Amino acid sequence: MSDSPAAATPYEVLGVDASSSQDDLRKAYRRLARETHPDLGGTPERFRQVQIAWERIGTPEDRARYDSGTARPRSSASSEGSGHTWAPRPPRPRAESKPRARAFGHPGGQERVRFLELMREWVGRGEPLDDPYDPALVRSAPSEIRRILAKAVAEETTATAVVDLGIAYTIWSNVACGREPELDHIVLAPTGLYAINSEDWGSSVRLVKGEIETANLVAGEQPVRTLTRSARAFEKSSRVPFTAQLIVVPDEALDDPIEPAGKGRRNSTFLVRRSVLPHVLRGALTGGESTDRVDVFELRDRLQQAVRFV
Structure with a gap:
């Protein structure tokens, strides 16, 4: 817990x-x-x-x-989503000495809007809702509403981690994939192009036959298959292949820092602890090799033209 x-x-x-x-x-x-x-x-x-x-x-x-x-909170490792940190965080001052990654889109934006709508419905129309992120109020809300908030925080946390990596990285958030569910993020790094979904089910996760099992999945939810379908749909429309597909979860949810969702050399989907994501984007999956066969600047321009936001 x-x-x-x-x-x-x-x-x-x-x-x-x-x-x-x-x-x-x-x-x-x-x-x-x-x-x-x-x-x-x-x-x-x-x-x-x-x-x-x-x-x-x-x-x-x-x-x-x-x-x-x-x-x-019980520990600092899990305190990212505790207390009033569930509320949207104001933009941090930009340090001139460290340029940040380019960022496009609004990570967690849809989930924030949906959370506020459902909280107002649950509290009751006409009733005051002075602080929808009050910890006592959030904890008393139905689990499906709390899950939406956790998803928003997870997306925002991933985006912040990528932005802090520096100017060599670019992140697009809430990217449309045609008829398939949107991708939470697409990240262009010196080591490749990554399709990323950020998740937080509030419980430990494990892989069984290539799919995630966890206590709080809703009926029919298949996170690995969903990510794969969305990534393939974007690849088809943009004609730009992904290096890997990542599902990012809180550190305490996963036993190992990185877990492959499949077997064999062709596997390209991985579960990743939140704190390990920067290490992965720097080349943990590629041996630190860069995409020297591809002009990153040209690829970024192609992606910028192909990306549509939800």
Whole structure:
């Protein structure tokens, strides 16, 4: 259980309503602690989730802090999406000594708009919504609304990481791919051209037969296949091939820094930890080789003409 807005709340982990009494909360914890204990047939991961949930709301004091949104994140590694950092961040001052990458499009923009629409509907028309990013309010919202916010933050975080790499990089965000779902990002780097989707399901992910499995996937969701279809559609329309396809997830969601989604030398889709993305774009997949066979400036011009935004 992470501090992502998409993560299951302690109440959801313990299977109780947020309005439950402290006694009912304690009973639910004791029952689940027995059921999930590894010595009694449970799994270490599930048992740990129950313990973390209890740590957060097990006492009236901790519960009050969690409900009010004043509880501190468990770790700095997962604090990117905690508290008021879920709100849009203002543009950072540009350091003249370090030119940033060229950036086009609005990462997370569609998701932000949809999140605000759904929050207003959920709170109720005519009701005040002074701060839609208030941690207590967000955590009490339905999981499908929290997932949209997590997606927005994930896209924004990826874009920021690429922009900080410098002038040799270019990123386009929310790129249309014909009838297929849009690509969150296309990144042109000295080491190649990358199709990237940024995800945060608020839970750990793993690959099973080339597709992602995680607790919070909606029915029919196939992230690897979706990315592949969108990348191929863009390649067909632009006539520019991708070097690789990347699905970027929070660090705590993935066991290994980089995991291939397929086998063999022709595999080009990878799951990547968020903190490792700059390393990948600098050449972790290509041995550090640059695209010296292609004029990067000419390719950037071609892409600029081909890209259409959603």
